[in-house]
Amino acid sequence: MIKVLFICHGSICRSPMAKYIMIDLVNKAGLKEEFVIDSAATSSEELGNPVYPPARAILKSHGIDCSGYAARQMRYDDYENYDLIVGMDSENMYYMKRMWKKDPEGKLKLLMDYSDRPREVSDPWYTRDFDTAYADILEGCQGLLSAIK
Numbered sequence: 040m041i042k043v044l045f046i047c048h049g050s051i052c053r054s055p056m057a058k059y060i061m062i063d064l065v066n067k068a069g070l071k072e073e074f075v076i077d078s079a080a081t082s083s084e085e086l087g088n089p090v091y092p093p094a095r096a097i098l099k100s101h102g103i104d105c106s107g108y109a110a111r112q113m114r115y116d117d118y119e120n121y122d123l124i125v126g127m128d129s130e131n132m133y134y135m136k137r138m139w140k141k142d143p144e145g146k147l148k149l150l151m152d153y154s155d156r157p158r159e160v161s162d163p164w165y166t167r168d169f170d171t172a173y174a175d176i177l178e179g180c181q182g183l184l185s186a187i188k
Contacts, residue, residue: 041187042075044121045150046131050080050110051091052164053127053172057150059090059098059105060173061180068184077121079113081134086110097169113138118146125150125183127176128159151175153182 043061047054058078065074080086089095090105098105117124118139125148126132135147151158160179163172 040075041073041123042121043077043123043125043183044113044117045076045078045125045127046081046113046135047078047127047160048080048082048131048162049085049088049164050078050112051085051088052094052169053160053162053176054078054080055090055105055108055110056094056098056173057125057127057176057180059103059108060177061184063101063103064180064184068188070188075121078108079111079117081113081131083112086112091164093167093169094163094172097173101173115139118144122146123148123183123187128162150179150183153180153186154178155182 045054045057055078058076061076065071088110090108095105124146126135127150136142160175163169
């Protein structure tokens with residue numbers, strides 16, 4: 040069982056998009072029983088909120104359902120409970136390393152490091168560019184799945 044936790048600032052745009060895109064990829068690859076995939080926030084601003092409507096809309100346009108989602112904040116015990124904890128940008132990575140004491144087991148990764156063009160996933164909350172965020176997250180998740188399989 041491979042347990043993956045995606046992290047972003049509020050866990051209503053990028054990390055839940057990554058969660059549901061990764062679930063879709065895993066399901067299509069016939070690997071559903073081999074993964075646990077979730078999403079969490081570095082901040083407490085959006086706790087309990089669903090996926091942000093524009094992010095929900097782009098997922099839906101690709102046939103991906105994200106109903107029933109509620110944002111949660113990352114917890115100290117997540118480090119022990121997940122094999123990989125994947126951030127979207129350097130600010131996420133800063134807070135992840137701060138909580139988990141600089142990552143003694145090497146579990147903390149940046150999503151786009153699994154792509155051919157390592158970079159950050161820009162926050163569509165600010166850029167309003169959900170298409171680019173979706174494309175970047177899909178690319179990163181495809182690379183992540185390839186690296187794991």
